[in-house]
Amino acid sequence: MANLSPRSTAAAPAGWSTLHRHHIGVDVGGSTMKYAVVDVAGGSLTTPVTERPTPAPSTPDAVAHALSGVVEELSARPEAPDPEASVGVAIPAIVRNGVACSAAHIDDAWLGLDVRRFLSERLGRTVQVINDADAAGLAEVRYGAGRSGSGTVLLITLGTGIGSALIVDGKLVPNLELGHVELDGLDAEVRAAAVAREREHLDWAAYAERLQRYLAHLEFLFSPDLIIVGGDISARHEEFLPRLHLRTPVVVAELRNSAGIVGAARHAYLTLPPLDD
Known part of the structure; x- marks a missing residue:
């Protein structure tokens, strides 16, 4: 898939770090997981969109294992983001403060799970989680x-x-x-x-x-x-x-197949902690 090159650019929020403008975005669906590295300055993909099957059953442990493989794969590429950059993950669930409050097309074991904490611990890096449609909406409004x-x-x-x-x-x-x-x-x-x-x-x-x-x-x-x-x-x-x-x-x-990926990466960027004074 060709890289997207939207015409708009994204300014960093005032007082926030611009160190990490490249983030991994993952869109977890009921049957497939799509992922890429995203430059959040313009919403462009710096790697092609890649797919792998969502584990069946799609338990948190199984999905976390697959996500570890995704991060390892993308981290080995020349376009890999900084190891300190957070990972954005879009899931088919209501997400409140990082906790899954529903489970659509994924295993019921996600219900009540602090997904943000769980995946951060399993992947060994900061993970930010967002509902999949919300991720697509963020991407389309900012870049699409x-x-x-x-x-x-x-x-x-x-x-x-x-x-x-x-x-x-x-x-x-x-x-x-x-x-x-x-x-x-x-x-x-x-x-x-x-x-x-x-x-x-x-x-x-x-x-x-x-x-x-x-x-x-x-x-x-x-x-x-x-x-x-x-x-x-x-x-x-x-x-x-x-x-x-x-x-x-x-x-x-406009972003079609990559909207969830781009939106998840943007969410990871927007939830960076402010710089210390």
Whole structure:
């Protein structure tokens, strides 16, 4: 995969260290783990995106072992970040203060685990953890489809389920689970996720009608200034985006396969401790 080179650049927060602008980003999914080294100054990848299977079962111990292999692999490359640079990991879970409060498509053993502490101890370096949709939202707002404006940006990822991220004036509102709002008496992701179109053999017009009702409801609830649609189905955006009619502009995500990786790395950067006075 070719490196991304977004046009924007990222300034360091005032008083924060700029020593480590290269961080490892890992996006842990239900079936695959994607990872790369990211230059957070512009969101570009300094190594290609690489994938390896997510362990099955995806217990914390098994995933930690796989992540150790990821860090070892990337640390051996010429583009390796400084050993003191933190690692950003995106996981399919609600994450509060580093603790997993849900487990979607990963083993239930993650529930209640202080993932940040656990992975930091297992990898022997600082690890920062973030919800996978939140990671994608951070990346798109800083480097991708939402980089040109402020206001309220809503990212929706359509895949096996529905992921969501809300960013207000550049600040993340974490852990929104908007795939679980009601649509036709069911969780919206049952009716409007990308897998629903395949499972029910819907044509694009029928699927767009469901997506229209879902996004119109979110538009009413949050009054966003921009809606970004991501997930694997976004590669076919020309089949359904032109069929949507909302007051809010709806655009396709730009970072695609690397959004979670880039967002996880940026989260690792943003959570660097301030420099000592």
